[in-house]
Amino acid sequence: xxxxxxxxxxxxxxxxxxxxxxxxxxxxxxxxxxxxxxxxxxxxxxxxxxxxxxxxxxxxxxxxxxxxxxxxxxxxxxxxxxxxxxxxxxxxxxxxxxxxxxxxxxxxxxxxxxxxxxxxxxxxxxxxxxxxxxxxxxxxxxxxxxxxxxxxxxxxxx
Numbered sequence: 001x002x003x004x005x006x007x008x009x010x011x012x013x014x015x016x017x018x019x020x021x022x023x024x025x026x027x028x029x030x031x032x033x034x035x036x037x038x039x040x041x042x043x044x045x046x047x048x049x050x051x052x053x054x055x056x057x058x059x060x061x062x063x064x065x066x067x068x069x070x071x072x073x074x075x076x077x078x079x080x081x082x083x084x085x086x087x088x089x090x091x092x093x094x095x096x097x098x099x100x101x102x103x104x105x106x107x108x109x110x111x112x113x114x115x116x117x118x119x120x121x122x123x124x125x126x127x128x129x130x131x132x133x134x135x136x137x138x139x140x141x142x143x144x145x146x147x148x149x150x151x152x153x154x155x156x157x158x
Contacts, residue, residue: 015072015073015076015077016058016062016064016069016072016073017056017058017073019054019076019077021035021039022038022039022042022043022053022054022055023035023038023039023042023054023055023056024054024055024056024057025055025056025057026056026057026058026059027057027058027059027092027093027094027095028057028059029057029092029094029133029134029137030055030057030134030137031134034134034138038055038137038138038141041141041142041145042054042055042141044145045145045148045149048148048149049086049148049149050081050084050086051080051084051086051087051088051107051148052079052080052081052086052087052088053079053087053088053089053090053141053144053145053148054077054079054087054088054089054090055089055090055092055137055141056073056089056090056091056092057091057092057093057094057137058091058092058093059095060093060095060096061093061096061098066091066093066096066098066099066100067100069091069093070089070091070100070102071102073089073091073102074087074089074102074104077089079104080104080106080107081106084104084106085104085105085106085107086104086106086107087102087103087104087107088101088102088103088104088107088111088144088148089101089102090137090140090141090144092133092136092137094128094133097128099120099124099125099128099136099140100120101116101119101120101140101144103116107148110147110148111144111147111148115147119140119143119144119147120140122143123136123139123140123142123143124136124137124139124140127139
């Protein structure tokens with residue numbers, strides 16, 4: 001996922017987290033069973049749409065803005081197809097109480113900034129406020145998958 005518009009020969013930035021799978025849980029919020037369930041959803045999403053999604057949690061943003069942090073992760077991890085630029089990253093930083101959905105340029109017509117903000121506001125944040133971080137991650141993932149797997153004719157109407 002080259003979100004910064006850099007050419008293919010440019011070295012990807014160094015990520016603060018190591019990409020170890022479709023779910024990277026550095027904040028230790030997700031138990032192994034939930035990780036398996038989320039991974040299966042993300043595999044199905046990629047099979048159905050071609051788009052690749054990663055869920056990441058971090059214990060700390062290290063003083064960095066979540067927008068910059070998520071962009072660095074997405075670029076370093078090269079989430080999504082280089083040709084289609086169709087990667088998604090759901091990033092949760094619980095100690096800073098921040099969440100972000102980073103979207104590759106190739107998906108911006110489907111996963112608009114307004115839609116991502118709405119998913120965060122309606123699906124994720126209410127659960128986080130009730131102390132259910134896992135539930136917020138699941139609800140956010142479900143909302144993203146629901147949008148991404150809708151037929152294109154229904155997406156435009158939504």
